[in-house]
Structure formats: structure tokens, C-alpha cells
Amino acid sequence: MADASGRPRSRSSNHVTLDDVARLSGVSPITVSRALRGARNVSPDLQARVQTAVDQLGYVPNVAARALASARSSHVAVLIPSLTNQLFVELIEAVQDALVPHGFQSLIGVTHYDPAQEEALLRSHLSQRPAGMLLTGFDRSAEASRMLERSDTPCVYLMETSDAPGVHSVGFSQQDAGRAIVQHLLQRGRRRIAYAAGQLDPRVMLRLEGYREALRAADCHDPALELLVPGPTSIALGGRQFEELLARHPDVDAIFYCNDDLAQGGLLAALRTGVPVPQRVAIAGFNDLGGSDQMLPPLTTVRTPRQEIGKRAATMLLALMRAEAVAERTVDLGFELMVRQSS
Amino acid sequence: MADASGRPRSRSSNHVTLDDVARLSGVSPITVSRALRGARNVSPDLQARVQTAVDQLGYVPNVAARALASARSSHVAVLIPSLTNQLFVELIEAVQDALVPHGFQSLIGVTHYDPAQEEALLRSHLSQRPAGMLLTGFDRSAEASRMLERSDTPCVYLMETSDAPGVHSVGFSQQDAGRAIVQHLLQRGRRRIAYAAGQLDPRVMLRLEGYREALRAADCHDPALELLVPGPTSIALGGRQFEELLARHPDVDAIFYCNDDLAQGGLLAALRTGVPVPQRVAIAGFNDLGGSDQMLPPLTTVRTPRQEIGKRAATMLLALMRAEAVAERTVDLGFELMVRQSS
DNA sequence: CTGAAAGCGCTTACAG
DNA sequence: CTGAAAGCGCTTACAG
Incomplete structure (x- = not known):
């Protein structure tokens, strides 16, 4: 031997x-x-x-031996809807930057906005016993929620906030942000304000709620001006939405797009069709993504704090994984109106 | 007891x-x-x-027990330069789609185009004994190469190709692609063709070589028209490069940008300053990223096969991890000229 | 503050 | 095709 x-x-x-x-x-x-x-x-x-x-x-x-003996891995599972939206890429980079120095690796799962895919990803990641999880939003299947609860894995929710007991979240009020940008358009004298959206995830629908609230308060709400298109957003879709809205409702004087890629497409379509922005129609976007400040005219939008969300959520999760007390369970990081020349 | x-x-x-x-x-x-x-x-x-x-x-x-007993994890480390360039996001998504069904998870590391950061990431990932690795390009520190070799980890290189013995790679010829787009501009009658670049990674420099070859063959090469700027590319930088080139060299009749974000910025700057494209100056980009076909005018560019690269490289790595024979060690997936109205 | 024992849940190598 | 034994390299829980 x-x-x-x-x-x-x-x-x-x-x-x-x-x-x-x-x-x-x-x-x-x-x-x-x-x-x-x-x-x-x-x-x-x-x-x-x-x-x-x-x-x-x-x-x-040896991380495998450590994980086996301690029943804790050094992996954090991060589930996001998409990598196509620049928003989530920046969120993930911030998460990584916060986690890696503390010896944690992040495993990224893309749900494609599909509850079934999220459930499958959750099942697969949970079976690997991650040290923690970062999830986007609160909208998921009952089975997914049950698995999460049973697993007893430390978890922080991203993008939205919640006061539910035992829930840890870092985000901002999507509804308030939607209301704020529409109020800005109203203040500029716009009355026929459309909402052009794609993807239709829960956050897009919360922005819609904010839009409706602001318009109802000003007695300007017209459901016909809500253009909700399922499926992914893109620059091309924003252009088509622009043309459709102006054809169907020639009196439209502003369009609030649910995401900047759509709004950029709207701006390009206006340029192409010779519709003066903001004179004839104002355009506003959401998120302040790369290039929005370079458009013609530069795009009015809402800057969302995704880097800060990623960083704060990772920091909170680090504390939970160390079983430390977390003072603030709900962190609202707000948003910033970026008023440029398109409105 | x-x-x-x-x-x-x-x-x-x-x-x-x-x-x-x-x-x-x-x-x-x-x-x-x-x-x-x-x-x-x-x-x-x-x-x-x-x-x-x-x-x-x-x-x-239990993946930890399996990893400990077999001395093989189910993780594949994927090292890319950046997530800001949409190119790598699409590459990663394709890799994930190919790996996950086979029970492998990918760990993404972002090097920020920095050899020192890549070396640190390599060290950290190698210590976790990944089942395989996917690396971008061939340009790395001697120490990084040594660690890779010693570790004996199956590895496939992305984006470029190599004939070196024992090296597995999936990509295309950056140099040929650069040459092809410049030849197209020459065919359109352009003679004063500038190369505007940022980031200056090895692939950007290979495209520069292709640019030079094409121009020298046509006896049109002028080093003064090479505008190489270190640091990240962006829409804003492309706009500044456009203005700088036209100010310094009023006779410039075409600009080849090393990446589409720069080219989109060039197109917007032309619009802003009233320079007609392609009449006064043609503009070409590289990669065919989202939105390039929606610009005014739509952008002529080179479509690079990043999804296919991700998929083929992952498939090849899967074979290597199973210790199977790999017939083709070098896979060249080519590129496609997308001629639109900007040239 | 330090340590001897046992065990985490698998797979390897050997045998039949 | 099937299995008894040993071991992977750590950490937990208990004791002092």
C-alpha cells in the first residue's frame, strides 16, 4: 500500500x-x-x-473541499432578465466588482423575462447551494418563490423595493420615476402625451402606472395613447412606434418611451421623416443609456442608479451571508431627471 | 454517539x-x-x-462532493475584455446557451483589456480548478501563459485564429476583414481614407494592418490619416474623431472606424455639423452592432460572427473536456461585408 | 487560544 | 456488468 x-x-x-x-x-x-x-x-x-x-x-x-465540508459554496447566483439591455450589464459589473474582492464568484443566469426559465435556473442554481442570490424584481412563479424560501439562501432583490417582512431589496420606485417624467412633459405644456413600451415586464408596467397617475391628475389621460408592444425593445421598434403614433394620432405632442433604445429609435425616425423635435413632438426615454446624450437632439430621460444598486445589493448580501445584522432592509436609491433638448 | x-x-x-x-x-x-x-x-x-x-x-x-472526489469542477471560466462592447455580451450568451444544457456553468471574468487584471483573474479562476477555459485572443503576459500551460486546463481561444501547435481557436481574420472594408471604400472611388480607432487592443491593431495593406496596394496610404486614441470607444469619441479628422484633413473622403459605436458617433456628428454622408465623406464601421442599420444613413460595416464563435468554441471545449478528439483545431468563421448607404 | 476525531457526499482504482 | 474499500481536502462540533 x-x-x-x-x-x-x-x-x-x-x-x-x-x-x-x-x-x-x-x-x-x-x-x-x-x-x-x-x-x-x-x-x-x-x-x-x-x-x-x-x-x-x-x-x-481547494474550494470544492471547503464547500463540501462547510456546506457553503463561494458562489453567488445572479439572475437577470436580459444582457441585451445595457442596464443589466452595468448592474452585473457593479455586483462583480463588489463581490470578487471578498472571495465570491458570481454565476450569471439570464431568464429572458420568462418565469419558466427563471424557475429552471433557480432550481439548477439552488442545487449547487450558492452562498447567496441576487434576483431581479418580485414577479416570479409560486413554485420559484417556494423553492427560494425552502432553500434558506440569503437573497437580495434588485431594481424594485418592497416593505414585505424578511425581504431585502435595493432599487427605486419605477412608478414615481414614470410619474416624474410625465409631470415634466406636462410642465412643458404638453397635453397629448403617449406611452410607447416594449418588453412589458413588471417595471415597465409600473412606469405605465406612474404615467397614468400624472395624466389623470392633469385630466389628460387618453388610453388610446398607450402603445404597448410585447417582445424585446430595440431602436428599430422605437422608430416604428414613432411612425405609428403620429399616423394614428396626428395631435400627439409628446412620447414617453419606456426605455432609451426605443427613444433613440424615435429620435432617428423623427429625423428621417422630418418631424421637428421637440417643436412638433417632445421625446423622453428611460434609463439614460449610452449614446442618449449624443443624439440629435440629445435625449431627455431618467437616469437610473444601476451601478449603485448593484454595489449596495452586493454589500447587503455580503452581510447576510456573514449572518450579520442588516440595518436597512429596503434601500431606495431614487432616480434623476435628465432634461435635455428633446423635450 | x-x-x-x-x-x-x-x-x-x-x-x-x-x-x-x-x-x-x-x-x-x-x-x-x-x-x-x-x-x-x-x-x-x-x-x-x-x-x-x-x-x-x-x-x-452535490456538485462540491463530485468536484472534490473527481478533481474536476463543472465550471468553465470565460475571460473577456469588456461587457461594455455589445460584441462580447452576444458572445457570452451564445457560450452559455451551449454550455448549460451539458451541465456546465460559466464564470465570467472581465479583464478590462488589462494584462495584469487578466493574470489576476486567471490565477483566481485556475485555483478553483475549472473544467475548462475560454480566453479572448492570444495577447497575454508570459506569466499568464505559463500558468495556463502548467494547469493543463482544456482551453479554447476566441475571436482570432492561430496555427500554433496544440492551440484550439475559433474566430476570423481581423486583418482580412479590415482589408476587405477598405477595399470596398477604394472601389467606391475613395482615396483619402482615414482609420479612426479607440481601445487599441490587438484585434484593432490587426484591422489597422489590413487597412494599411489595402491602401498601400492602391498607393493611397497616408499615416497622417491614422487616428489612434487609447482608452474606451464610445459614440461621443466617434463624434470627436469625426470633427478632428475633417478639421485637420479637409480632403478626407472616407472614415473607417474600428468599432460601430464610434461610427455611429461619426454619423451623428456629420448630421449635427451638416456634412453630407456619403457624398462628402463615406463612413464605415466594424461589427454590425445593434442600431447600425437604423442610423441616418444606415451604416456600412462588417458583420462579425460572434454568436457562431461562442457556440463553436463552447462545442469544441465540451469535446476537449470529455477528452475527445477534436478534428479541426482552428476554425475560421469569416465575416460579412454589410454595404449600406453610408458608403 | 489550540487540537484529535469524525465526517461532508461523492468517485477512483482495484477486484471479480 | 457490479461492488467493498479508501480517499478527495477541507470544516464542524466537542473538548480542554
């Missing part, structure tokens, strides 16, 4: 293990484990000896 | 394990393990009994 080297024959790779570090530093493996994890109950002397041995051997912990 | 239930006291969670499946189906754990992994040396009868027990118990394998 032992080869020429005198060691038992085994499947052992040549990787340096925690035992090697323990042997070199002259302490027990448990102490090395504790020192490595930054436990406070290790004397500075031993801590230093362990660190020296680690550096000398180039020891790197 | 045993509690009231008669079972030994332990850290055991209530998760269903492989042993539970073995007990219920009346076979040994090893057979269950084999059946689960789809080994061919399990009789159909036992295979069926195991599957029944799995379904009945709702058994889900």
Missing part, C-alpha cells in the same frame, strides 16, 4: 494541501484552517507562522 | 444523498454514481431502477 516514496498509494494530486501548510508551520490543520479564514481566535504569532508557510508553499485552498 | 433516531449524531443535513438512492433502488452507491453519470457499463435494468429512485426522492447531486 505504499510506493517507493514511502507514502501510501493514493489518488492524491501534487497540489499543496492544508496539511502541508500545517506540517511546515508546526501547528494543527484546524489552526491553519482558522487562520486562513481570518477567525479571530488565533494568536498573532501562529497567524504569522501560518502565513509564512502559505506563501512559501504557494498554497491555494 | 447516536441520537434518539438511532442514527449516529452527525453534521448531516437533511439532503437526499446518493446513498439514499442506492438504498431505495437496492444497488450499491457506485452503481448509482455510474448510472447518474451515464456510464455505458450499467445494465438497462439497474439504470431504470436508479432513475425511479432518483425521481421518487428528488435527488440532486
Whole structure:
């Protein structure tokens, strides 16, 4: 059972293990484990000896062994609807930047706005016992919610906020933001304001609610001016919506698009068809994505704090994963009206 | 050492394990393990009994235990330069779509075009013993290459191609693509063709080589018309480059931008300053990103096969991870000239 | 503050 | 085609 080297024959790779570090530093493996994890109950002397041995051997912990023994992985599952919307790309980058320095890796799952796909992703990720989860919004299947609850995985919700007990969320009020931009258009004297939307996810519908509230308060609401198109948003769709609205309702004097890509398409369509913006019709978007400030004319929109949301949510999740108390369970980061020349 | 239930006291969670499946189906754990992994040396009868027990118990394998015992994780590390360029987002989505059905998860690392960051990411990912790696391009630090080689991790390179022995790559010739678009501009009668670039990664420089070759062959090369700006590309930068080129070189009759975001900015700047495109100056881009076909005028560009690259590279990596023979080590997927009205 | 023992849930290598 | 034994490299829980 032992080869020429005198060691038992085994499947052992040549990787340096925690035992090697323990042997070199002259302490027990448990102490090395504790020192490595930054436990406070290790004397500075031993801590230093362990660190020296680690550096000398180039020891790197085996994450699989750690995960198996502790029943906790170092992965955070991040479920977002889409990577096509630049919004979520920026959100994810901020999450990664906050998580990686603390030794966590993020696993990104794209749901394509489909509850069934989200449920499947949730099932698959949960089976890997992630250390935590970051989910977009609150709208999911009952089965998905049940799995989440049973799994007891620390979880923070992104983009929207909720006061429900036990729920941790970082976002802003989509409805308030929708109301704010429409109020701005009203203040500019617009009365026939259309809402042009695609994708129709829960947040787009909340913005619609804000739109309706503002218009009803001004006695200007006309359901005929709501143009809701299922399916993905795009620059091309925004252009088609622009032409359709102006053809059907020649008196339209403003269009609020639910996302900047649509609004950019609207602006280009106006240019193409010779409709002066904002003289004849004002155009407003949502999110303040790349290029909106470069359009002709520059686009009035709502700047949404996605980087901040990603960062704060990751920080909150870090605390939950360490089982620390979280003072603020609900963080509303607000939004900013970016008034440019298109309105 | 045993509690009231008669079972030994332990850290055991209530998760269903492989042993539970073995007990219920009346076979040994090893057979269950084999059946689960789809080994061919399990009789159909036992295979069926195991599957029944799995379904009945709702058994889900513990990936950490599997990774520890087999010394192989189910993670593929994907290192890309940026998520800001839509190109890489589409690449990643295609990779995920190909990998996930085979039980692999991808870990995305963003290098920000920085060799030092890539080296750090490589170190961190390699320490987790990924089942495979997907890397962008061939330009990296010597230390990074050494780590890769030592790790013996299956690896496929994206975007460019190489004939080097033992190297697996899927991409297209950046240089040929650069040459092709410039030849198109020459055919349209343009002679004072500028190259406007940002980011200056190795692929941007290869396109520059193609640009030079085409212009030298036509005896039209003028180094003064190469505008190379370090740092990220953007719509705004493309606009500034447009104005700078026309101010310094009033005789410029075409601009080839190294990426579509720059070219879109050039088109918008032309509109803003009243320079007719393509009459006074033709504009061409690279990649055919979202919105380029919607610009005014629609942008002439090169369509690059990023989805296909992601898919083929993932498929190739899957084969390598299964230690299967790979017939084609180098896959060149070409590119397509998209001639629209801006040229 | 430190450690000896046991175990996490799989798979490898060997045998039949 | 099937299985008993050992081990992967950590951490938990208990003890001192």
C-alpha cells in the first residue's frame, strides 16, 4: 500500500494541501484552517507562522473541499432578465466588482423575462447551494418563490423595493420615476402625451402606472395613447412606434418611451421623416443609456442608479451571508431627471 | 454517539444523498454514481431502477462532493475584455446557451483589456480548478501563459485564429476583414481614407494592418490619416474623431472606424455639423452592432460572427473536456461585408 | 487560544 | 456488468 516514496498509494494530486501548510508551520490543520479564514481566535504569532508557510508553499485552498465540508459554496447566483439591455450589464459589473474582492464568484443566469426559465435556473442554481442570490424584481412563479424560501439562501432583490417582512431589496420606485417624467412633459405644456413600451415586464408596467397617475391628475389621460408592444425593445421598434403614433394620432405632442433604445429609435425616425423635435413632438426615454446624450437632439430621460444598486445589493448580501445584522432592509436609491433638448 | 433516531449524531443535513438512492433502488452507491453519470457499463435494468429512485426522492447531486472526489469542477471560466462592447455580451450568451444544457456553468471574468487584471483573474479562476477555459485572443503576459500551460486546463481561444501547435481557436481574420472594408471604400472611388480607432487592443491593431495593406496596394496610404486614441470607444469619441479628422484633413473622403459605436458617433456628428454622408465623406464601421442599420444613413460595416464563435468554441471545449478528439483545431468563421448607404 | 476525531457526499482504482 | 474499500481536502462540533 505504499510506493517507493514511502507514502501510501493514493489518488492524491501534487497540489499543496492544508496539511502541508500545517506540517511546515508546526501547528494543527484546524489552526491553519482558522487562520486562513481570518477567525479571530488565533494568536498573532501562529497567524504569522501560518502565513509564512502559505506563501512559501504557494498554497491555494481547494474550494470544492471547503464547500463540501462547510456546506457553503463561494458562489453567488445572479439572475437577470436580459444582457441585451445595457442596464443589466452595468448592474452585473457593479455586483462583480463588489463581490470578487471578498472571495465570491458570481454565476450569471439570464431568464429572458420568462418565469419558466427563471424557475429552471433557480432550481439548477439552488442545487449547487450558492452562498447567496441576487434576483431581479418580485414577479416570479409560486413554485420559484417556494423553492427560494425552502432553500434558506440569503437573497437580495434588485431594481424594485418592497416593505414585505424578511425581504431585502435595493432599487427605486419605477412608478414615481414614470410619474416624474410625465409631470415634466406636462410642465412643458404638453397635453397629448403617449406611452410607447416594449418588453412589458413588471417595471415597465409600473412606469405605465406612474404615467397614468400624472395624466389623470392633469385630466389628460387618453388610453388610446398607450402603445404597448410585447417582445424585446430595440431602436428599430422605437422608430416604428414613432411612425405609428403620429399616423394614428396626428395631435400627439409628446412620447414617453419606456426605455432609451426605443427613444433613440424615435429620435432617428423623427429625423428621417422630418418631424421637428421637440417643436412638433417632445421625446423622453428611460434609463439614460449610452449614446442618449449624443443624439440629435440629445435625449431627455431618467437616469437610473444601476451601478449603485448593484454595489449596495452586493454589500447587503455580503452581510447576510456573514449572518450579520442588516440595518436597512429596503434601500431606495431614487432616480434623476435628465432634461435635455428633446423635450 | 447516536441520537434518539438511532442514527449516529452527525453534521448531516437533511439532503437526499446518493446513498439514499442506492438504498431505495437496492444497488450499491457506485452503481448509482455510474448510472447518474451515464456510464455505458450499467445494465438497462439497474439504470431504470436508479432513475425511479432518483425521481421518487428528488435527488440532486452535490456538485462540491463530485468536484472534490473527481478533481474536476463543472465550471468553465470565460475571460473577456469588456461587457461594455455589445460584441462580447452576444458572445457570452451564445457560450452559455451551449454550455448549460451539458451541465456546465460559466464564470465570467472581465479583464478590462488589462494584462495584469487578466493574470489576476486567471490565477483566481485556475485555483478553483475549472473544467475548462475560454480566453479572448492570444495577447497575454508570459506569466499568464505559463500558468495556463502548467494547469493543463482544456482551453479554447476566441475571436482570432492561430496555427500554433496544440492551440484550439475559433474566430476570423481581423486583418482580412479590415482589408476587405477598405477595399470596398477604394472601389467606391475613395482615396483619402482615414482609420479612426479607440481601445487599441490587438484585434484593432490587426484591422489597422489590413487597412494599411489595402491602401498601400492602391498607393493611397497616408499615416497622417491614422487616428489612434487609447482608452474606451464610445459614440461621443466617434463624434470627436469625426470633427478632428475633417478639421485637420479637409480632403478626407472616407472614415473607417474600428468599432460601430464610434461610427455611429461619426454619423451623428456629420448630421449635427451638416456634412453630407456619403457624398462628402463615406463612413464605415466594424461589427454590425445593434442600431447600425437604423442610423441616418444606415451604416456600412462588417458583420462579425460572434454568436457562431461562442457556440463553436463552447462545442469544441465540451469535446476537449470529455477528452475527445477534436478534428479541426482552428476554425475560421469569416465575416460579412454589410454595404449600406453610408458608403 | 489550540487540537484529535469524525465526517461532508461523492468517485477512483482495484477486484471479480 | 457490479461492488467493498479508501480517499478527495477541507470544516464542524466537542473538548480542554
